[in-house]
Amino acid sequence: MKASRALSEFFPHSYRARLLALVLCCPLLPMLVLVGWLCTRNGIPPERLLFGVTVGLGATLVGTIVSLLLIYKLLDPLRRAAIALDDYYSQQKLPTLPESGDDEIGRLIRGIDRCLRGIDAGRRELERHALEDALTGAMNRRGSEQQLAHSIAMAEGGESFVLFVLDLDNLKPINDAHGHDAGDRVLVSLVDSARARCLGEHDWIGRWGGDEFLIGLRDELGQAKGRIRAWLTALAQPQDGVPAVQVSAGCAHYRPGQSAVELFREADKAMYQAKFSGGHSLVCHSQIRSPSGLDAVYAEATGQQ
Template identity: 50%
Template sequence: MAGLGVYRTLSRVFPHSFRAKLMAVVVGCTLLPISVFVIWLLFYRHLSPAQLAMGAGVAVVATLVGVLIALVLLYHLLTPLRMMADVVEAYFREHRLPELPEDGRDEMGLLMRGINCGLREIDGGIRELERVALEDPLTRALSRRGSDRELGACVERAEQGHPLVLYVLDVDNLKPVNDEYGHAAGDRMLIDLVEHSRKWLRDGDWIGRWGGDEFLICIHDTPAGANRRVQSWLDELAAMPRADGIPIRVSVGCAQHRPGTDVMQLYREADAAMYAAKAQGGGQLVCDEGHLPPGTPAARASGQAWGCQA
């Protein structure tokens, strides 16, 4: 940019002071013509009126030209200031990190480096706060808020033609473990469940802690493919050796997204299927709301059956 060129050129002469750059432009372009005229008068004292008029006219024209040049140079010299205003506005409007030049050693250079560093620190802090808000602190799965946001995004993607299956999980034996071995053992069970799920979840899939011992898993796959993966995981959980020797038993209900299905309807269907799995003894995957006991609250909320039992 031409403005940065003027700034960098003057930085070679006045590297440590932006004020010196401004004063050099003003003095050099406006006072220099007048100074030359005064010196000319001192050396040539015996001038005719015509010569004096001509000299004065030249001095005025030179001064006006100098003022115009000074204005142009000042406009370009203030380019870094305009760039800083633009990057601050761009960050708060578009969250775009700044890329201001950091080679200046004067006040303007220090300010540009400060804005670069400050906005990067702010951006890092915002991202960390988002991570904390969207991540469950115990299991490192998505939190309730994070799950809710991602579930909405998954449903939007499913409406565009991507298959989606939602699973609602409930740990069957968490309360007995908490009662007999303490909450530390129960917490370890939840952590192990989430960590083991990350071994088979693919890009675009996720697990979130919906609350207590209830989790959600979203998988972008056909019901048959997703169910095979989840059933294999449940079998591995039940047989997985753990430090306390207690197997993880999970009841799972699933629901397939269909065109026009909203988030809450999809969740209610999967949740109802999970209650059906519990009603059948737990530790299994159910994808058929028809297995719900008649008249239960879950059955009334679930609506009509659509799937099959895994």
């Protein structure tokens, strides 16, 4: 990079001129010096002439080697750009590319950097739309599945994780009484309220479908239940033109070795226990005392045999 900066002082706008200068000057300069020296000498003894030619050829060889090394250095920005492209392709890792002046290589490097950053921004936006629920801004079902798998992987490393399945008890009455726009506002308000009152930095909420949501809390069971209960109590109070919301919630605490499907089914069944018991309550899987008919209701609702 030092060689490139030094040559850029003489050829600031042309990378080709830098290469030509190296190729011409480094090998030819020693020969030109030798020719000039010979032209100023008359009657040189053969042994001194041989010595001068040998020195000239050696200097030319050294100059050629130096020119090749400098060309190698001049090509360093291209190598770094190639590595950056490979890294982004394999790891989606944005590079820090060198500033290389205003010549052809400098413009190429800056163009590559702009293109990579534009591609990365577009990729992130597509991922966001692919994983985000368009109405509420919560994760959609696919995003929820990914977050659940990630949370379980973290829990395998020793973190505590509690999954909540929530179903709105009174969304249909709200839609019937106030219109579907009011129902949409309720769903949006629920997500906003969860983020403001309930979710921590590493927690998440996803819309599983319709008026059913998942919440994942990286917390101990007792503290997680307390956070959800306080939040559900706040939801039950009408505010800012949003009707009061009643929610049936079920939770399950992750146990080592559980799969995402098993954990979800435990939390989902606990939510059905809450609904079966009259709704507007929170039940954890460990608290289930199945009343007669709950298993059949759950099996019918989920399509299980």
